[in-house]
Amino acid sequence: MTTARTPHRSAAPPGPWTSNNGLTIRDLVPAADRRAWVAAGHCPDRDLYSLFAAHVRRHPRREAVIDRAGSLDYRTLDRWVRHIAGRLRDAGLDHRDIIAVRLPNGRAAVAAELAVAALGAVALPYPAGPGTRDTLSLLRRSRARGAVLADPADIGLAPHLPDLRAVCAFGPGRPGVHSLCAQSRPLRPRPVDPEAPARILVSSGTESEPKMAAYSHNAVAGGRANYLRALHPGPGPMRNLLLVPLGSSYGSCGSYVTVAALGGTLILQDSHDPATTWDTLTRHRPTHVFAVPTLLRRLAEHPARPGEDVTGLHALVSSCTGLPETTAAACRERFRRPVIAVYGSTDGVNCHTAATGLGPGTGTGRPDPAVTGIRVLDARGRELPPGRTGEICARGPMTPLGYVADPGLDRRLRTPAGWVRTGDRGHLDERGRLHLEGRLAQIIDRGGYSISPAQLDRELGTHPAVAEAVCVPVPDPELGQRVCACVRQVPGGPRLTLADITAYLEDRRGLERRKLPELLLHLTEMPLTPTGKICHRTLTTLATTHHKTRHQR
CATH class of the missing domain: 3.30.300.30 (ANL, C-terminal domain)
Structure with a gap:
């Protein structure tokens, strides 16, 4: 958690944010609450690139990103980020643009996301993979003005997207595609309103089209970063091995949180192969492994080999779906380290067992006010006492501004006071611990x-x-x-x-x-x-x- 301080500016923007293409994003949380979270030190009141640049100055030689190509320190990464931002500018993109990023896990994806922040634009990352339907849906509804893409199939969709001004890619230039490797004058970033949108998180959920939730700089560098800080009480920077796509909701704890907000080291691999992951664990000594239960189970079941070493590993972190007790037990037996279960979602709710552990009756842990507060409401919107089951609702420093291009979702999933209706059933016990009981639907x-x-x-x-x-x-x-x-x-x-x-x-x-x-x-x-x-x-x-x-x- 950050320390309390007096904010240097108003924590509330003057009005709704509107992109250069005319897309409006409104903050559905009362401005007084946003200001209170800044005053309490839960949000840094600085934009993400400014936070990243501060880490570059403080520890330029620290490893920022490690992937299969090697490592990049903070100073080298920053030079690349400002170069890419310059190329985005040369392609006609600017602040208040929404820029999609669809790249496989690796240094290029990290640099591209940070370059969007340096430009003062809004990043719309989503996972790489086969299929073009989600690409069309996301770019069309967000009115994205730019896109950084790796898949030629995605690049070929540009003529079907009238709002798309520039398609960019790493590698040599080609007709209709701006090469991010070409020469450019590095961008000199300027500060951005910390309450303006910074990143759009994407989740398919149960909707017919992917949901898009817009998060401000303060929500990412505050609430979401505080969630990671609570996982690492020890000294030294975090070294986080991410076994999920950077473009996913869970992967949002990568570029903008581990690197920009926390100044840690982000370790990436583009394979789910357990043998590769064990080699990564031994070679790069992460402090935390972030994965879904299925992948953690595969790691636990992989046969041990000579030379395996998890020195420096503090904990395994599981999220996206429920963690079976047998999987947690298998991981503890194999790794001899704590297993932390996270209840979280794209919509802006988070609670984890870092403090309570996975013992009987702990549920999903106690809500952290530096991340988000949690209430349980009945069908009429009344708060329920401990032990009573209802819908889990959340509001706090990590709460998103609102949904993108879907006022129906805003009306259905946000209360007038800005609380997020998760659609999950659960209850709080007498000790304030949250117990999840499944989806309402x-x-x-x-x-x-x-x-x-x-x-x-x-x-x-x-x-x-x-x-x-x-x-x-x-x-x-x-x-x-x-x-x-x-x-x-x-x-x-x-x-x-x-x-x-x-x-x-x-x-x-x-x-x-x-x-x-x-x-x-x-x-x-x-x-x-x-x-x-x-x-x-x-x-x-x-x-x-x-x-x-x-x-x-």
Whole structure:
């Protein structure tokens, strides 16, 4: 947490922010709250490039980014950042432009994001990968004026985007594409309003098109940075190994937080291969590993080899989806380090177990006021007392300004006082710890009985023979839906039957019989999304097809 100080300027912008292409972003949090967070020291009241430049002056030789090409120190990275910013300027881009960044994990992606901040523009990073539908949707709705792209398929979409003024790429120039490697006069950055938008976080969520939430410089360098600070109470800078895409919501703790806000070292790799990750751990000695549970489980299960060394590693950090107890136990056994579970989302909620640990009854930890406050509300918007289940709502220094190009989402997911409605069910206990109970909308309806798949996933995750488990609905002509447990077992054990699983859930975990899975699908590997999370949509298709085929036989 930062120390309290008097802000040097008003923490509230004079009005809504409008891009050069006419896109308006409004701050839905009352200005008085923003000012109070600055006064309390929860937000630095400085823009991201200014914070980065201060680290360049203080420790120019510290490693800023490490990838498979080697390392870049802060001074070298800053020279490259200002050169890229100059190229963006030469391409006709300026402050108050929205610039998309779609690059694989590596130094170029970090430098491009920081260059957008140096220009005073707003970064719209999103994960690299196959497909062009999200590119068209995001750039069209955000009215992005520029884009830094790696995929030729994406670059070819420019004629379909009338607001797009400049497409940029690393490498040699080509018709219609500005090369970021060409000669340019480095940009001399100027300060930017800390309450102006800095980055747009993208999440597919359950919407038909990706959601876009706009975060200010203060929200990123304040609330989101405070979340990382709480993970590292020890001396010395953080050295964070990020095993998620920089363009994802979870990956937002990379360029703008680890490097610009905290002055740490960001370690990246463009592979999810466990052997590669263990080599990275031994060679570069990160203090923290950030990953989704599936990847952490693979690391824990990877056979040990001579020379492995996790010296300097403080903790493993898991987010994006629930952390099964068996996965946490396997990681503690393999790494001999704490495992921290994070409850967070693109929409602006965060709570983690860095202080409480993963012991019985700790839930997802206690909310940190330097990050975000949390309330639990009933269906009529009234705050519920401890122990009562309702919708989890959040507001604090990391709360985004609002959703981009979607006033309907603003009305549906933000209260008049600026609180974010997460769509998650949960409760706060008497000690102020948050307990997550699943999504409001993700309910399986079995013959009129509402079943929470999140609860089943959590309970199945305690079975010692289960490595990963996800319960999904399968259509049924009689009951509407039935529950299918999709299970990947711990290697080497006897194959579980449906009777084994239901007996465990009923006899050992105390679940009501009506909630028990009726179908079982064994998998040797879980399907993943581009961000490394388990793909529920693919699992639902697999389970439906599997059981339909078996029924036809």
